[in-house]
Amino acid sequence: MTAIDDSTVRDPDALRADMVRALRDQDAVTSESVAAAFAAVPRHQFAPDTPLELAYDLHRTVPVKKDEHGLDISVMSAAHLQAVMLEQAGIEPGMKVLEIGSGGYNAALIQELVGSDGAVTTVDIDRDIVDRARLCLDDAGYGQVKTVLADGEAGVPGGAPYDRIIVTAAAWDIPPSWIGELAEKGRLVVPLTVRGTTRSIAFHRDGEGLVSHSYRLARFVPMQGEGAAKERKALLRDGVAVQTDDERVPLDSEALNHALDSPRLLRWSGTPYDLPDELELYLALNLSSPARLHASQDVVDGGLVEASALLGVPALISEDSIAYRTRRENEDTDGFESGVVAHGPQSEALADEYLKLLRRWAENHRRRGAATIRFLPGPAPSTLPENSVLKRHGIVAVSWH
Template sequence: MEGLVDTLMNTTPTSPEDLRARLLDLLTAEGTLTSDRVETAMREVPRHEFVPAASLEEAYADQAVITKRGSDGAALSCASMPSVVAMMLQQLDVRPGQRILEIGAGTGYNAALLAHLTGKEGQVTTVDIDPEVTAAAEKALEATGYGCVHVTTRGGVLGDSEHAPYDRLILTVGAWDLPPAWWDQLAVGGRLVVPLRWRGQTRSVAFVREADSLRSDDVELCGFVPMVGQDGEHDGAIDEGGHVTLYWDTDQPIDPAALREALNQPRAETWSGVTVGPYDSFDGVWLRLTAAEPDTCRIAADATAVETGLCTPAIPVRSPALAEGDSLAYFAVRRLKQEVDGRRSELGAYGHGPAGQQLADRLCDQIRAWDTDRAAQPVITAHRAHTPDDRLPSGRIIDKTSTRLVVAFR
């Protein structure tokens, strides 16, 4: 398989068709693209027509293409990585003749793929809050023969009741909550695929709509531009220089002011005994933490914090942490010196504050739990906000504005 990938990477096609074929051959060879129907759609829909400002090489690389930025340079709209597009369409499992709602029109490319998958007997509606985005998407859809897609400008939290109920609902923007309109417009038995954010990390969750809840059957790592208008995540610096920031959810009693002196206190450390190679993913540790520890949040350290040793998370810009009162611990990694080639590292945690050692120990407990089955996925159920505790399944409850999530490893 590695030889096949190398061969594909070393070819030099120049036409859009050849570039598209090479990309999809690579995604298939890597095991990312597994659905014949999704593969056919991606081979027939010309991605470069939806990102005209990008070069052909950029259009057919496995990378996101930013199509609109804010005044601060932040991405406001983009075409997602083709591998992520494929993954989410496979989660959605579109069938011919279905009615589909897409939240986040983007370039229109994903809506075109959805229209291809549902066919002439189906209906695709895509909505976006930005009129510039919807105008460009509608133009590209018309130009590529997918003018059947209904494009409308409105806040994504409202959905589109005009064409409901939907058999499938997909978001191509990051969501912190699941507003009532999505529940009301998705038919029982339908599927919702959403890049859902909780405890500082985002996962593409494929939910099946049940009578009074949503239940996951697939959870994958992803990252998306956040939806406008969902403000359930807070952030605050925990050092005087503003070099280290915590991100936490509105249901968590985290106070950055109480942590202002924590990093100045002696550092405790715990090492789990769990090791990883240079290409091993360890993002599942964070997912484990969200199901076990109510104080799980995200920590981000800038270059100054890392260079001075003030704070050195495993991934400086985004690592899980536990914050409790005036103490915290965060996920860390160290290279094993005894490895001759230096290619294995050990996972652990650094703690600060009066309870820093205990928090570091608890974080390492979840590293070890993850190590027992690194591929394990939690079951995530979503319930409307008014659902009482005694009607929820067992697991870690995470309260949002419109939704109560329960995350559990069975």
């Protein structure tokens, strides 16, 4: 966040004004209506036990509830991400909007956008979260927002059709209810997870399905209830893990851990490393056996795994080998160059496949917004389209132009 003068650090109005200016500066807020909503809603009143500086930080989430393991299962999303999604949604006065995943603050922003003639419904599966959202909304003066306790997988059919449906938890799939409850010219904004990579995608209706050209990097706590993801995870050693939702990918913890102890193969692509969010989406959909490799700071500091794995990096997995992306400084490739680290008996083959994809993307698709994302509901065809992923309720198909 931009620097704030010490004399105003305890003043929520000054912090909120600074937040709005910073959101504009970072192009998260691009419209006057969204700027006005952020300026109007007292964010700190939805985080009453949180320091003001944290509540108004652009890029930090505010914990709301943890599970028995101490992991966040509900948070107030970072203001930057909320702004991006609201701009994607394009909410107008008088609209009916359904929010799936309650917290209170985002619903209040939406109420500001729809105005007195619009209607906002927010639904959550957790009684504690719904009760907390209701209390915060009432205290902040947004009593007209409707709160519902239910599994968001089914939407809220009693209020349909909705002009906009906004999902504020990472969704592995798009259930039929969300499409069925969407108005004919409506828009669904959802953080959709595809092979471990999550993007906030703004979908429009396209026949019986959905289509989008608007997708932005997003991180959310996962959906609970019927829509929960069914990912497979393997802990290779303390601080190193791989995960995938692709059933074809072999996850042999012992063999992959042994591979990490073998000498590394490091190869460079000769192509620029930039637009990593675009590149990661392309890799996730095109690697033949994709997973995500995660490593802790201690492991990275020890030199076993590259820093690219700190937040998760697309990996190519075989029964006994692994390859993943890295980078180095190189003025000849606009500052940084993409490369591949591989371990294990099949490291040469995995590195070759990975390098071909890095070069193909750099040559043909290295720009923002090159992908078209479709959701095709219904039973899977006998042959899946290229660059598509099978879900429970349909297929996610991505093409690059």
